[in-house]
Amino acid sequence: MSKLKQALESGRFVVTGEIGPPKGVDLDKCLQDAQMLREHVTAINVTDLQSAVLRIGSLAVSARLIERGLEPVYQLTCRDRNRLALQSDLLSAWSLGIENVLCITGDHPILGDHSEAKPVYDLDSVQLLKAASTLNQGHDMAGHELESAPSFFLGAVVTPAAEPLEPQIIKMKKKIEAGAKFFQTQAIYEPEKFEQFMSRIQGYKVPVIAGIVILKSAAMAKFMNANVAGISVPESIIREMEETAKEDRRKKAVELAARIIRQVEPFCQGVHIMPLGWDELVPEIISEVGVIP
Amino acid sequence: MHATIQKPIDEILGYLKPDERVFVVGCGNCAAKCHSGGEPETQEMAERLKRKGIKVAGWSCTDSGVSLCKLSIVKKMLNEEHKKESEQADSFLILACGQGIHTVMDATDGGMVHPGCDTIFGGETVNDDFITEYCSLCGxxxxxxxxxxxxxxxxxxxxxxxxxxxxxxxxxxxxxxxxxxxxxxxxxxxxxxxxxxxxKYKMPKNNSKWSRPRSLAIGEGEATFKSLSGERKVASHA
Structure with a gap:
């Protein structure tokens, strides 16, 4: 049974990590990154053609994690597959030992490196969750019986700092009704806002794992503020980063991430750390916070 | 409204073989509104082709407000009003949407056609100089x-x-x-x-209603829509 599911159901505070599959066939670096997370996280998200850039698939990389005794959260986007392919990939995933699936919309192809690709979105994320739940119940989404059924632990995403927030909350509720059993969020930099979000969704009774993106520099913060939806790094953090000498930035990054984790910890069921290349900092962050996975 | 934009002249010239005699056809409705194939643009295209050394058999555009995508109108225009030039033509360059192109093909008994425009979307004419898309014709x-x-x-x-x-x-x-x-x-x-x-949860779309090509047969008191989703008969309320 999924360790992530067990941990969340037991009410334990969980830590999840993330790896991005490479553009190519050599998985050494990516598997080393995963290895580095082994002792510190319950499960590792494997992104699905993140930023709509062609890479090796999340299915293959998730399977390679399982071979190494690591638990993946298989990310599956609606961008590139129609309902046949999505359901088939889900069945394939189960046959490879994958239990946790994060159902997401996916960045539009225009943002990636194949901007002329046909955007599929045959299903949206709510419909994908419903389709996956239906597979769990032994049927495909057209109502036909499966010879044998999977038992996925299904997750979804939400953006707590979205403006306006209400459409996100409406969609979150639909995702829960469609079968989402846990949520991972967009990066949190404003714990107070996150607390407000959590109090609004208190009645939903679903575990929320707060997203933590390791901040590498003030420039990165400014870039995200200008370009990334649902991320807003406050001026005070940007200033703190600016006042940090270059050689101390890694230390500062650890301190910042640990501080945010401590601030959000009382309101949520875990944190999802997205290292974006600084994977070696994750153990330090975890030990600084003192969270035991 | 089917919005269209004219193709670059060099692309059009590339379609035409040496010595090919072409007849230019425009549409007095949508393409006229888009300034891509109304009467002035159709005449202008004929002139431009001549200046480039292309043999032009003639040109014609449906009347203002009249669509090229109606077969009876195009038959009358090409087979009666412009019979002679049309018969002399090796091919037709159509300054209209893809429906207009096919209508000319039908009207000329399978005549050789060249697209003079790209059909870009179906839209609302918000005002005379702005058209925008609000419907994807999904069925x-x-x-x-x-x-x-x-x-x-x-x-x-x-x-x-x-x-x-x-x-x-x-x-x-x-x-x-x-x-x-x-x-x-x-x-x-x-x-x-x-x-x-x-x-409220919205079901995934039935893409078989969006399958192409689709058709609509309009009968006495009843219309029949055909797509891969099957035949759908609906009462028409005259």
Missing amino acids: ECIVEYTGGLCPVTLCAKGLLNGPCGGAKDGKCEVDRNRDCGWQLIYDRLIALGRLDEME
Whole structure:
């Protein structure tokens, strides 16, 4: 049974990590990154053609994690597959030992490196969750019986700092009704806002794992503020980063991430750390916070 | 309205073989409104081709407000009014949408056709110089539940159950100058006091209704829509 599911159901505070599959066939670096997370996280998200850039698939990389005794959260986007392919990939995933699936919309192809690709979105994320739940119940989404059924632990995403927030909350509720059993969020930099979000969704009774993106520099913060939806790094953090000498930035990054984790910890069921290349900092962050996975 | 834009002249010239005699056809309705194939543009195209050394058999455009995509009209125009030039032509260059191109092919008994325009979308003529797309012709209208605004068309991903996480300040991730379709729907549902519609689950689309080519047969008191979803007979209310 999924360790992530067990941990969340037991009410334990969980830590999840993330790896991005490479553009190519050599998985050494990516598997080393995963290895580095082994002792510190319950499960590792494997992104699905993140930023709509062609890479090796999340299915293959998730399977390679399982071979190494690591638990993946298989990310599956609606961008590139129609309902046949999505359901088939889900069945394939189960046959490879994958239990946790994060159902997401996916960045539009225009943002990636194949901007002329046909955007599929045959299903949206709510419909994908419903389709996956239906597979769990032994049927495909057209109502036909499966010879044998999977038992996925299904997750979804939400953006707590979205403006306006209400459409996100409406969609979150639909995702829960469609079968989402846990949520991972967009990066949190404003714990107070996150607390407000959590109090609004208190009645939903679903575990929320707060997203933590390791901040590498003030420039990165400014870039995200200008370009990334649902991320807003406050001026005070940007200033703190600016006042940090270059050689101390890694230390500062650890301190910042640990501080945010401590601030959000009382309101949520875990944190999802997205290292974006600084994977070696994750153990330090975890030990600084003192969270035991 | 089928919006069209003229292809670059060099692309059109590339279609024509040496010594090919071409007849230029325009549309007095949509292409005229888009200034891509109305009477002045059709005449102008004929002149430009001549200047480039192309043999032009003649040119013609349907009357103002009259669509090229009606077979009887094009038959009359090419087989009666311009019979001689039409017969002399080796091919037809059509300054209209793809429906117009096929109509000319039908009217000329399978004549050789060249597209002079790219058909870009079906849209609303907001005013004389602005046309924009509000409908994707999907065969299954759902705007009752979205305040009259189509998410299939206005959302870059065609999402049916609410916005993705990509909108920033109400603008879409594909272009920060473009409104997020779901922001527009959300604002409109609030204004209408119908936000409860957004909370309801929307089923995936039946893409077989969107399968091409589709047809509509209009009979006495009844019309029949054919697509891969099957035949759908509907009563017409005269």
